[in-house]
């Protein structure tokens with residue numbers, strides 16, 4: 351029986367553990383904070399739960415446009431303590447569910463921390479485990495999986511204090527919503543929180559280091575969302591780098607590199623993450639660590655040391671829960687001798703949970719524009735869609751990319767409410783090598799937003815005859 355030790359119990363670690371247990375390995379997961387890791391306890395699950403509450407506020411505020419009158423929309427307010435309590439309760443419940451699943455599968459779950467021991471230059475790898483409140487001990491593993499995730503990046507002159515200068519993990523401890531919030535960093539994390547706080551009625555200023563928000567996303571989609579943000583009253587400072595964030599008597603002062611300053615009641619730092627790899631004795635053990643602290647892995651999650659694998663955010667491959675989970679599973683299938691398909695990022699769909707949402711999959715507009723990927727493109731606004739009109743959806747579009755000659759679908763972008771649910775047909779089309787003709791011939795529900803996906807495919811068909 352193979353002895354496996356997994357360091358970190360987030361999606362990479364716990365999904366790996368379930369696969370290894372299914373393959374009859376003896377598995378130990380060592381997790382510092384709780385089953386589900388940061389994904390469940392402090393990052394993905396809490397933020398999406400918070401957003402679920404802010405979406406309700408938006409629905410209330412916009413009801414008037416559909417003839418549902420709230421005499422005083424300003425009276426709709428967010429009880430921060432109730433929302434925060436719900437966020438924490440839901441995260442803990444999810445963590446508990448995962449712990450139960452692991453235990454039922456026969457996985458040993460140790461609350462504590464672990465690191466690699468001294469390199470024994472053998473086939474087994476010593477892992478030093480320090481259980482919470484207990485004495486450290488060593489386990490010799492045939493296979494070790496490093497799945498330790500990442501931690502919010504801290505700027506030297508903007509140190510979070512948990513009161514006024516916050517990381518995204520600390521916001522749920524606030525007794526009330528900020529009266530004025532400045533969010534530093536307009537990547538996916540910054541944009542999601544900016545959208546949610548704005549909806550919740552907070553005066554939001556977003557400090558964006560580039561000329562537009564979400565610089566890594568599709569430019570049309572990011573601009574569409576930026577326009578919604580501005581129309582709803584958000585202040586967005588473009589080409590602005592925060593140099594420092596300091597406390598004032600009753601709030602914070604953000605100083606930008608160009609000398610501008612912003613005062614607010616609170617600052618939320620969303621300037622990226624750093625991998626949790628500093629205290630694992632990786633270098634001592636001979637595991638290659640790339641610049642930035644990421645563990646270097648191949649597409650089956652192997653490090654350079656046989657028997658030592660790594661998965662998830664600590665590898666920097668693509669920081670998504672879905673990818674972390676697949677990297678973890680692939681590591682176990684590979685190490686336990688199962689047939690395995692190396693990780694493919696081509697069909698990974700991602701979604702930004704702003705309002706509206708932004709989902710994408712496959713090739714990007716940037717790759718098409720640069721000539722790297724030859725493709726035909728169509729971008730179809732949702733404003734002609736009957737269902738969108740009924741629901742008063744005024745912002746959004748569907749974008750499809752296909753191969754010029756064959757019409758094979760190779761990518762797509764959706765900006766819409768619940769874009770996360772609308773991207774699946776495009777992902778399935780890419781995964782299953784479908785053409786725009788095949789998508790166009792699929793009969794969709796009328797009226798539906800997904801009807802616009804088939805309509806976009808029809809438009810790409812028409813191009814073939816031009």
Ligand SMILES: Cc1cc2nc3c(=O)[nH]c(=O)nc-3n(C[C@H](O)[C@H](O)[C@H](O)COP(=O)(O)OP(=O)(O)OC[C@H]3O[C@@H](n4cnc5c(N)ncnc54)[C@H](O)[C@@H]3O)c2cc1C
Nearest residue numbers: 358360361362382387388389463464499662663669670671
């Ligand atoms: C605000 C935010 C929102 C996000 N929303 C989404 C989303 O909607 N969808 C999505 O797909 N992705 C989302 N992500 C990304 C997603 O959270 C990560 O990709 C995912 O958590 C990575 O999983 P992981 O298993 O690698 O690490 P983690 O979930 O970070 O888990 C790693 C765990 O290992 C523990 N650990 C570290 N060192 C040790 C040690 N030495 N011993 C024991 N334990 C240790 C850590 O405490 C942590 O609990 C979001 C990220 C952020 C920051």
Ligand SMILES: NC(=O)c1ccc[n+]([C@@H]2O[C@H](COP(=O)([O-])OP(=O)(O)OC[C@H]3O[C@@H](n4cnc5c(N)ncnc54)[C@H](O)[C@@H]3O)[C@@H](O)[C@H]2O)c1
Nearest residue numbers: 535536537538539540559591592620621622669701702703
């Ligand atoms: N919905 C989701 O799936 C979801 C949500 C959040 C995060 N994530 C994952 O996490 C990854 C990281 O996203 P992120 O937004 O946390 O980090 P990021 O690194 O993508 O963005 C951080 C931003 O902060 C900016 N920045 C850095 N220093 C700054 C400064 N001094 N002043 C102003 N701006 C500054 C950077 O230029 C960058 O644009 C994403 O790519 C995504 O994979 C996913």
